[in-house]
Amino acid sequence: MTALEAFIEKLDALARDATAAFESATTAEELEQARVEFLGARQGRLKAIQKGMGRLDRSERPAAGKKLNEVKRQIDSAFQAARAALGKEQAGPAVRSPFDPTLPGDRPRLGHVHPITQTIEVLKEIMGRLGFSVAEGPEIEDEWHNFEALNIPAAHPARDPLENFYIDAGPSQRAERCHETADRSQDGDLLSDFYRATAEARAGAPLLLRSQTSTVQIRVMEQTAPPIRIISLGRVYRPDTADATHYPLFHQMEGLLVDRQVTMADLKSVLRMFATSYLGEDVHVRFRPSFFPFTEPSVEADFWWNDEWVEFGGAGMVDPNVLRAVGYDPETVSGFAFGLGVERLCMRRHQITDIREFYRNDVRFLRQF
Numbered sequence: 259m260t261a262l263e264a265f266i267e268k269l270d271a272l273a274r275d276a277t278a279a280f281e282s283a284t285t286a287e288e289l290e291q292a293r294v295e296f297l298g299a300r301q302g303r304l305k306a307i308q309k310g311m312g313r314l315d316r317s318e319r320p321a322a323g324k325k326l327n328e329v330k331r332q333i334d335s336a337f338q339a340a341r342a343a344l345g346k347e348q349a350g351p352a353v354r355s356p357f358d359p360t361l362p363g364d365r366p367r368l369g370h371v372h373p374i375t376q377t378i379e380v381l382k383e384i385m386g387r388l389g390f391s392v393a394e395g396p397e398i399e400d401e402w403h404n405f406e407a408l409n410i411p412a413a414h415p416a417r418d419p420l421e422n423f424y425i426d427a428g429p430s431q432r433a434e435r436c437h438e439t440a441d442r443s444q445d446g447d448l449l450s451d452f453y454r455a456t457a458e459a460r461a462g463a464p465l466l467l468r469s470q471t472s473t474v475q476i477r478v479m480e481q482t483a484p485p486i487r488i489i490s491l492g493r494v495y496r497p498d499t500a501d502a503t504h505y506p507l508f509h510q511m512e513g514l515l516v517d518r519q520v521t522m523a524d525l526k527s528v529l530r531m532f533a534t535s536y537l538g539e540d541v542h543v544r545f546r547p548s549f550f551p552f553t554e555p556s557v558e559a560d561f562w563w564n565d566e567w568v569e570f571g572g573a574g575m576v577d578p579n580v581l582r583a584v585g586y587d588p589e590t591v592s593g594f595a596f597g598l599g600v601e602r603l604c605m606r607r608h609q610i611t612d613i614r615e616f617y618r619n620d621v622r623f624l625r626q627f
C-alpha cells in the first residue's frame with residue numbers, strides 16, 4: 259500500500275466513524291461532543307490526519323488534498339443532518355436557548371409600610387396642619403409620669419400590678435435612668451430646677467411599661483413653659499387577654515394644648531376638625547360625660563360615622579392638679595387633652611374587624627393596605 263493509499267483509507271475510516279457517532283447522538287450535548295472529537299479545529303481527529311499530509315510525497319499531495327476536502331464536506335453534512343434530526347425530535351430547548359426575552363417579566367414584590375405606621379403618618383399630617391408638633395416619650399416609665407403627676411394616687415385601681423406591666427429592674431438600672439432624665443432637663447429652660455428636683459425625688463422608684471401616652475403630657479410640660487400644642491403617638495401596654503378588640507400592646511394618639519383661656523369649645527373644634535379630616539366631611543363629634551383623674555371635666559369623644567356613634571377615646575380639660583404637678587399655675591393657664599386609640603381609627607377606616615390581625619404579620623392581610 260502506498261502512503262497515499264494508506265492516507266485515503268484513514269480518511270474513509272474517519273468518515274464512517276464520524277457519521278456513526280453523529281447518528282447515535284441523542285442530545286445536543288452528545289452531538290456537540292462528537293463534533294469536537296472529529297471536526298475540532300485543534301484536537302479534532304480530521305485535523306490530526308491532515309497534519310500527516312506533510313509526510314506524503316510532493317506528487318501525491320494534490321490527490322490527498324482533494325480527498326481530504328471531500329471527506330471534510332462529507333463529515334460536515336453528516337453533522338448537519340444529525341443536528342436537523344435532533345432539532346425536530348426535541349423541538350427546542352436543548353437546541354434553542356431556554357431564555358425567551360419576549361415573555362413578560364416577573365415584577366419583584368415591594369414591601370410596604372405597616373397599616374398602623376401608615377395611620378400614624380396620616381394622623382401626624384392632619385394634626386400638623388392644625389399646628390400640633392410631635393413629641394415623644396419613653397416606653398419604660400416611672401410611676402410619677404404614668405400615674406402620680408397625672409393625678410392618679412397610689413390607691414387608684416389603675417395602678418394595680420395586675421393591670422400593668424411592672425418591670426423588675428435592679429436598683430442600678432433605676433438610678434441610671436434617673437440620671438438620664440435629670441440630664442435631659444439641663445438645657446437651661448425655665449422649669450429645669452423644678453424638673454431636676456422631682457427627678458431626684460423619684461430615684462429608685464419602680465418602673466413599668468407605660469399604660470397610656472398621657473405620660474408624654476407630663477414630660478413635655480416639665481420641660482417646657484406654656485403655650486404648648488403637641489401630639490404624641492406611640493405604643494402602650496396593658497396585660498389584657500387578646501381578642502378581636504383587645505391586645506396587650508396598642509397605640510394611642512395623645513394631644514395636649516395649654517395656653518391662656520383655653521376652653522371646652524377649643525377642644526371640641528379641634529376634635530371635629532380632626533375627625534372630618536380623617537374620616538370625612540359627614541362626621542359629627544359628640545361628648546359624653548366621663549371621668550379621668552387627669553381631666554376635669556372629662557368626656558368620652560364619639561364620632562358619628564357610617565350611621566352610628568363610635569367611641570374613639572377620652573378627652574377633657576387638664577385637671578389643675580396636673581398643672582400644679584409640673585409647676586404650672588392653674589390660675590393663669592388652662593388646657594385640654596385627649597387620647598385616641600390608633601388601632602381603632604385604622605380599623606374603622608379600613609373595615610378591619612380584628613385587632614389581632616395587625617400583629618400576626620400575615621402578608622396576605624398586610625398586603626392589602
Ligand code: DAH
Pocket residue numbers: 469470471472512513550552553571572573574594595596597598
Ligand atoms: N389616657 C387615657 C386612656 O388611656 C385616655 C385619655 C383620656 C387621654 C382623656 C387624655 C384625656 O389625654 O384627656 O384611657
